[in-house]
């Protein structure tokens with residue numbers, strides 16, 4: 186059984202929703218933007234890197250200390266050194282966090298080669314030690330894990346689920362791909378369903394939940410307690426509200442493209458934009474537009490044109506031209522099947 190209770194949900198009779206942690210995306214500003222359009226139940230920070238010289242990153246910490254969204258924030262750590270993970274977890278517990286989350290899924294080779302993030306999935310014994318020590322250190326707040334179904338196969342999957350039970354983990358966010366899958370290929374929702382049956386704690390299903398309809402399908406297929414959404418909330422920040430509408434059996438409110446144009450302005454107001462050169466600013470916004478554009482037109486017209494522009498003026502002219510000309514056009518309720526690469 187779990188040791189401590191999770192923070193209350195926005196609506197206690199509905200499954201959970203969470204914004205997935207995304208490095209360089211889910212900072213304080215982005216959480217505020219998402220909250221403006223409809224918060225998830227829970228937020229997760231970008232990962233705090235943990236090693237023998239690490240200190241809490243101030244920008245990531247701001248997403249906890251300056252967070253006025255009203256929603257609980259889990260602080261995610263990535264690392265493998267047990268004393269340093271314990272030290273960092275204890276430091277984090279001094280702040281107003283919903284809980285401490287351990288990253289066991291990051292697929293970047295420079296990360297997993299150090300046996301952290303997704304690399305830990307190759308070493309169940311190490312996971313056992315880490316979770317045992319962390320559980321002893323984090324005993325009055327939730328201790329949660331975010332992981333994938335395996336490193337390159339699912340050989341250790343069940344053993345790791347049993348370790349999660351042994352250490353009374355309070356919430357498991359499970360991306361239904363292996364580390365080697367990166368972000369491609371099918372999400373193995375059947376394995377998420379297996380985890381739901383095997384672990385004692387609630388499971389958040391994660392991976393390719395790109396619409397309210399998909400959220401409902403995944404919840405029904407997996408029996409998960411909730412859904413965690415990452416990239417698709419970048420493309421559609423109204424998604425958490427839409428998921429709640431669908432769960433309540435209500436019709437989903439479509440979003441006019443003029444509102445999408447305002448969302449882009451809001452993203453542009455992020456404090457970092459004013460500190461970086463134009464080229465980097467344009468690149469920064471394009472990262473978001475790569476997802477937004479997927480639900481704008483089925484032909485990929487906006488996506489293609491957006492990728493070609495180079496200056497801030499060209500970028501905003503294009504956004505105005507595509508998003509402000511047809512007064513009644515709405516953002517698709519699920520992305521069109523266009524390549525995001």
Ligand SMILES: Cc1cc2nc3c(=O)[nH]c(=O)nc-3n(C[C@H](O)[C@H](O)[C@H](O)COP(=O)(O)O)c2cc1C
Nearest residue numbers: 205206207208231232288331360392393414415416
């Ligand atoms: C740009 C980016 C950054 C990410 N950073 C993190 C991270 O810091 N910690 C983590 O656990 N997962 C991270 N992820 C993985 C996401 O949390 C999520 O598991 C993954 O994107 C699959 O969910 P989705 O299909 O809803 O995007 C990141 C993903 C992306 C695209």
